[in-house]
Amino acid sequence: MSISRRQMLKSTGAAGVLALGAPSILRAADVINVGVTAPLTGLSAILGETLANCYKLAAAQLNADNGIGGREVNLIIEDNQTSTKGAVDKARKLLFSDNVDVMMGGILSLERTATLSVTGPAKKLYIYPTYYEGGECDPFMIATGGVPNQQIDNYVPWLVENVGKTCYIQGSDYAWAQVSSKIIQEAFEKHGGEVVGVDLFPFGTQDYGPSMQKVREVDPDMVWTMVVGNDAITAVKQYRSFDMKPAYVTQAFDEVFTTSALPDGEAEGMLSAQSYFTTIDSPENNAFVAAYRDMFGENALVNSISEAAYTGFMLYAAAVEQTGGTSDPELVEAITSMTLEAPQGTVSVSPETNIMSTNSIIGRVRADGLFDIVENFGRIKANDPNCSLS
Known part of the structure; x- marks a missing residue:
């Protein structure tokens, strides 16, 4: 999974999108702790389980392939209850009690803002997977879900x-x-x-x-x-x-x-x-969906928020491999220099905003609830007039 700066990552390598391989020997004493807050109860619980599952899939795939540079991924998932208090409390627990190396997760804007109120002052990397309204301009937040x-x-x-x-x-x-x-x-x-x-x-x-x-x-x-x-x-x-x-x-x-x-x-x-539908027909997405269903059931479905969570996890893993450590400023710089072949297509994160250039796809719901793709505009760069980091 080793890469050089600005080298394009392929799904067969650093992106880790392929099926699980045989477990490698991990340095158990040398662990990377990944903290996730997900709405497993409350208003957004309808989406929380799939979100948590995609983090579990990413962690399992990485650990089956020598972890992150030989360091085992320890995934800690907490229910933020779709509430400001829950998100703050769980972010504090993960950051200051569990000593996680990175924070991920959240769906509604209130979950993101609450989590960022903890990670921001601590200058800790937070990777947010859900499309949102923009306006957040924290140098330690990476957004993989996109803006309006x-x-x-x-x-x-x-x-x-x-x-x-x-x-x-x-x-x-x-x-x-x-x-x-x-x-x-x-x-x-x-x-x-x-x-x-x-x-x-x-x-x-x-x-x-x-x-x-x-x-x-x-x-x-x-x-x-x-x-x-x-x-x-x-x-x-x-x-x-x-x-x-x-x-x-x-x-x-x-x-x-x-x-x-x-x-x-x-x-x-x-x-x-x-930015993503399960029905995208590409080698990267077909492998991703097959791995997800192998882990969570033959009819299990993924959505755009959870695909963006998975992609963010893989960006983080590649950045740790590239930098050789978990220094937050170096990881942000590495993530914003990469291109990755994700399940949704080619993605990258702009150093100007720390927002991922996501794909823009129109789908029409079929009788079975899945989407026929009627238009794919490809990768679109985020435009957030309220954020300039470069």
Whole structure:
């Protein structure tokens, strides 16, 4: 797994995407402790198990292939309970009691911000896997999930051309949906369309009926949903129960949600923009999905957040190999100098923002809840106007 700076990593080597090999002799006394906070309970629990599983897969593959430079990976996963307090408490435990070498994980923005409030002052590397609203500019945070321009800039003109010009937004009332809704409005205006309404709901909303009635009144070409976590299940079911006619589009839903959280066919026809879908047909992704199913079941599915978590783990492993140690500034420099063949495709992390250049892919939900890929715009560089690190 040894690499040189700016050398492209291949999936058969440092990226570690292939199936497990025979265990090598590890230096058990020399361990790399990896701390993960994942929402295993609370609002985001619907996605937390898959997130934790991808960290487990990465650790297992690395340990089966001589660990990281002969050092065994010790993975410690804590439930942050999808709460600010839980994320802070678990980050403190991992960092100061378990003495982890790196922090990873988190889904909602509140989880990221809470974790960063611990790792930032400690100048400890934190690798966040979920697409988010941008605006975080910590030199020790690496984001592998992307920011709005990577999901929205190519998606909106495609929607205007292929679906229609008018859009109504429904979303959860927190940072990611708040910022994204503004960017979506600007993008529709730029491309000759219009957002005709925006409704943002507090976490735990049970009745979306009044918003559905407003949608019926304005009759848009599409409804763009950014309702998240368990609330999204309620929102989708009510959308269907109201027999809504506009196209249902999003950049939030993935196959874990559309197959396990909803009844068969409930999400069929929805469009979603993500950096990854299980159905990507490439050697890297086919090997990744096969290894995941071998470990967690033949029908187990991965989503974009968890693929980004896996990719971040492999970037970290390659950086430790390259630098020969766990010095956080050196690891950040190494990670931002690499190109990696990940399951989603070729990725790299910009030293200007510490955000990964993710792929931008549009998928349409099939009857079985998986996604047919209808457009792949390839790798998109993150644009975060509120962050400049270089």
